[in-house]
Amino acid sequence: MRRLFLVLAAALLPIAALPFTAGAAPDDYTQVERGRYLAIGGDCVACHTIPGGTQWAGGRGIQTPFGDIVTPNLTPDEETGIGHWSADDFYRAMHTGVMPSGAHLYPAFPYTYYTKVTRADSDAIYAFLRTLPAVHNAVDRDTLPFPFKVRALMLGWNEMFFRAGTFEADPQRSAEYNRGAYLVEGLGHCGACHTPMNWAGANDAARYLQGNVLQAWTDPNITDEQRIGLGSWSVDDIVEYLKTGRNARAQASGPMAEVVVYSTSGMSDADLHAIATYLKQRGAAGPAAPSPRPADDAQMQSGAVVYTDNCSACHKRDGTGVEAMFPPLRGDQVVQQTDPTTVLRIVLQGAQGAATDAAPTAPAMPAFSWRLSDQQVADVVTYIRNSWGNTAQAVPASDAARLRKRVADTAE
């Protein structure tokens, strides 16, 4: 615990007060430990490791609309890793998305967020990466089809969608809010998933944190919006979710389960509190609620039957669920997102929540694809989106059919 406080205190120190030198010797214990902690906050290892492979050695394909981009090896191996990179090289990559050779990195590496990271924090992460055992692992850096394989294209992209710049605190806000903003807008790169994207795969700043769809998962609205955002969540609800992967209202599954396991569950309570404070105080934004489906709608009636027979045993007939075991669907945000992808997917292929030290059980929901037709899936999803006070758009059977094809064989 004391170590945590030290780390934290160090993290909160003003940049100027920190004695740092580029390429700090790896025996600078405080800096290395701070770097280790910051790397957790940046969720680096989740992307830079093949599931089941050597940590930090890269090789995982990151899905983008333009093709998969393979993550490089971040261990200090001279030939295949970043052994020959200096702290300046590293900062340049984090801050501007450019490799030492001058070639551009793709924003699948979230430099559009990491640009906000301070030089001191970048150096700490660098110092930590130098302490990793060097692993020889060459990965294919050239996986995109033409024309996207031309890295120089990113020049134009950056011109249009990217401004390099370190985080600047808002003097009108509390120190805690600013700490949260630094983490969410920077290392945490929460917006990379939670913000809608434009045609070029860039996050749409005007709709920051208002929800998105990636890899056939809905990334919910995490502004302070009441119906589909975090408006009805308390700061403590958010902290508990990020720390343990669940709270009385929700369980993190899919990509968010990974974020919790690799990143937020390893963050300090103070930092999580800062993140939650920022998310709660930043403001609310989102679409107006549609009018709820009438109870005598054909989909609602058929959905009620499917729900009673298949779902009520766990989620209860009134949708209130069982605390710490089956999430409530009544008043649930994931269920009411404008885009129903996650809900359809969970019904079709099942889901398992995150397992963390604080909540190791990770209860799972079984797959229903073998038992429910596309129409039944669409009906039950429409039903839970419009019962017990929930409101959201009805879902057509064609959506269920499309997703059934998409997730039929995936192990994601």
Place this chain on the structure above:
Amino acid sequence: MTISTRRQLLASAAIIVFSRAAFGHTILGKLPWRPNEVYPPEPLGSPGWHFFTPGEAATVDAMVDRFIPADELGPGGKQAGCTVFIDRQLSGPYGTYEWLYMKGPFPADPLPSQGLQSPLTPRQQYRLGLAALNAYCRGKYDNRAFAQLDADAQDKLLDGMEKGEVQLPEFSARMLFGTVLANTMEGFFADPIYGGNRDMAGWKLIGFPGTRYDYRDVMQNPNKPYSLPPVGLKGRVSADRSPT
């Protein structure tokens, strides 16, 4: 490894015990789970009989309809699919007692508490037993098979078989009676995915709610009638198919 003698069985048990000790490990991390992981029930397969000959099927149809006759309470054994159920069971592992130790010795006059004491697999019991029953009928009832007798005659004959008063040629009447009766009840009350209990007739008859597994709502409302229809492993509608 196929295990064919008791000694091999013991030896393999020993291997299992020792290898558990040698390779025992603790499971860490979360419970294993994979997306899309399902074990859907095996479909009933193509229409038509899988084990029975048409003559055997007609005999079993007649028997299950005497065990569970159609009446004002609902359909009989045949209409509820009991013969289909038995046919599919016989064509699967049950038909050969695949998982049972089937070597002797078998006492000639076993106690009831000794359970099954016969080298005959269910397939053999049906094949030989039904042939014996029909041979008996043809001899006794003017060359008519069991299925062609009227209901009274069938009942009387079954009654005699149960009591051991009827001697079938070269087959135990009691064994045939007991096997078919037990399988009929199984077919009438098993989940519809196995071909019997069609339209959940058996469950509706006794008010069994099926594979629902949560009754908190009901428990919290005592003395109110339970109104939900039964539900099977495949849902509310049974997706079984009748043969031919």
